[in-house]
Amino acid sequence: MPGVRVGAGLLAVAVLLGAQPPEEAGVVPGATTPDSRPGEAFADPVVAQLQRTASDVQRELGSLANDIHAAEQAVRESSAALDKARAAREAADAAVRARQADMDRYAAALLGSYGRPNQFKVFLLARSPSDFLGGSSLMARVQEAETEELTGAIQRHQTAVRAETAASAAAKNATDRKTDLDRRNGDATNRAAALTGEFRATLAQANSAVVAMQQAQRTRNEQTAANWRAYTDELIAAGIKPSANATEVTLPSGERLLVMPETTVRAVTAAVGALGKPYVPQGDGPDAYSCDGLTRAAYGLQGSAAEQMAVLQPVTDPQPGDLAFIGPGRYGVQSVGVVLDPRTMVTADARLVGVVVSDIPTSVLGYARPSLPRRPAQPVPQRTDTGLVWRCGGVDLPTGGWSGYPNGLIPGSALCAIGVGTHRLRCDAAFSFQGLSAAFGTAFGRPLCVTDSYRTFEEQVRLYGVKPALAAVPGTSNHGWGLAVDLCGGAQSSGTAEHAWLRANAGRFGWRNPPWAQPGRGREEPWHWEFGTG
Incomplete structure (x- = not known):
């Protein structure tokens, strides 16, 4: 509106350029552009290549983690099968020894009385033709039964030996497979670790750029807020009360002033107050x-x-x-x-x-x-x-x-303090955690104890190298999004009063111990809590 003064804050020329639209974004470390591939948060081609390499390693580690889990299961199953086969073979050994001992005792008894049984001795001892026929038949049956029992025990023993040999080979193959996967996982982890030095420099550069932009923006925000206050103060000083519609008034100085609707004044005041x-x-x-x-x-x-x-x-x-x-x-x-x-x-x-x-x-x-x-x-x-x-x-x-930053590569300047040590989280999670900690403090007389919060890509790689069976694959952890904490001070253990209180109350603040971390799920982590995950 030419000639109409809206207020000093509304016509002030911007001190520094604000956020640009995507199609106008400059190449700034940590910035995003429409030409980036999915998942690439950096416009710089060198950094983009780093991120692609990290994504490749991340996928490899994820695949290996699944394979290692399957291999560990195969090792457990094959070891159990080998133990079972070995026990069966040992039982067969005992059975053969027992049958052989019975045969030895039977033979010794016969030799000690009548000598080795044969058809001739049966003939000599027989008192009638029927005795001879009956004795011959009995001797044949006894010899046949004894032979069958021993032969059966030997055959069962041979079967058990073959089963044990096969189970032993399967167990060795499973162990060799697990060893090979562990080696490949170690190689991939080393490649991920090698990237962290380059990422560290990039992240420091991005953080510096964001800090500089935020400082410039802070100056611009403060100037705008001051100008808006000057406008509303001028209305008050002139005794002007905004109405339902925009109006123009003439000040004693003769200058015309636009008086915005009351709802607009309230809304702009709220928006400026949020700067x-x-x-x-x-x-x-x-x-x-x-x-x-x-x-x-x-x-x-x-x-x-x-x-x-x-x-x-x-x-x-x-x-x-x-x-x-x-x-x-x-x-x-x-x-x-x-x-x-x-x-x-x-x-x-x-x-x-x-x-x-x-x-x-x-x-x-x-x-x-x-x-x-x-x-x-x-x-x-x-x-x-x-x-x-x-x-x-x-x-x-x-x-x-969020904000175009990848997992574990969020500048510290883009995160917020949670009020415990130097721990930081995504800002909504940080503010919610502060409320949760305050409520916990009311119940227990002390704030929540925290061991881990936001975890950089480098820290994820290091932890994965130490505890691959427990840690998430680097670049996938909710710690890397600034949305998870690990707790201590009693809250780290199931069955404590602190943990029970969290189970009952953390949901009100948007926090939960995720299902995979709960008892009976195979990976119990009562200390791990996540924000806004369901």
Whole structure:
């Protein structure tokens, strides 16, 4: 509105460039671009290659972990089969020895009385033809039975020996297979470890870049907040109370001032008051926000950015407090911000991991005015690009990543303290954990004890090398997303009062001991708790 002063904060030229749309993003370590392949959070080609190599190693380790698990099971089964076969062979040994002993005793008894039985002795001892025939038949049956018993025992022994030999070979093959897999797993772990040095330098560079951007952004946010306060203070000083509609007033100085609607003043005040709060993928405040969560909180809206655009009345003359919906169109409605003036807005930006003052990008898809009545839902731009999914200026990685950073490669500046030592988590998890710890403190007189929180890729590799049977494959752990903690101080053991309290209360804060870590699941970890996983 030419000639109409909206307030110093709303016409101030941005001190530094805010978050850029995806198609305008620069090549900054830790930044994302539409040309990145799925799962690649870095635009720099050298870093992208590093990440691809790490992904290859991660897949190899994952495959090997499954194979090793199967091989361990095969070793257990083959060892059990060998033990069973050995026991059967030993029983057959005993049976043969027993039959042989019986034969020896029988022969000795006969020789000690009548000598070795034969047809001639039967003839000499027979008192009648029937005695001879009966004795001959009896002797034949006795000899046949004795021979059959011994022969059967020998045959069973031979079968048991063959079974034991086969079981021994199977056990050796299973052990050799497990040994080979362990060697290959060690080689892959070494390759992963070799990457960590390069990742360490890259992560430090990304962290420095994010810190620099956040510092510049902090200055811009503070200036904008101060300008907005000056505007609202001016209204108060002039005795002007906003009404339901925008009005223009003339100040004693003769200067005209735009007085925004009361709902707009409240919404912009809320958005400006959120400046500097962390970005999280799902956040409606008051501690952290997503971009559509910020507009939901400021205006009491519902749904995603696209759903908000569908029901709000569109406008072509954006005013302070209107919403700007951001594309590009091929990504659909991927972000939304609260307009401050024709060039700037307040939004929760995924790349800067915070609520910031940002330039309105050229990829704006349209504007809408929340103060106008809602309309029936209308079609809005839908995603047609088959590549990465963009949200709030960052990438939602298929693997569950956020802000475009891969697992274990999140700059420390993008995480938040949990109030215990130097431990940090994703900001929504951190704030929720603080609430959980405070409630625990009320019950037990002390805060929760923590041994592990966010775990870098390097730390995951090191832990996997020490405990491959327990640790997650590097790059897959929820610790690497900043969404898991390992607890101590009594909470690490099932059956304690501390653990029982957590089982009963942690869910209220979004935390749980995941099913795979619970008793009877084969990998019991009562100390491991995850945020927002179901």
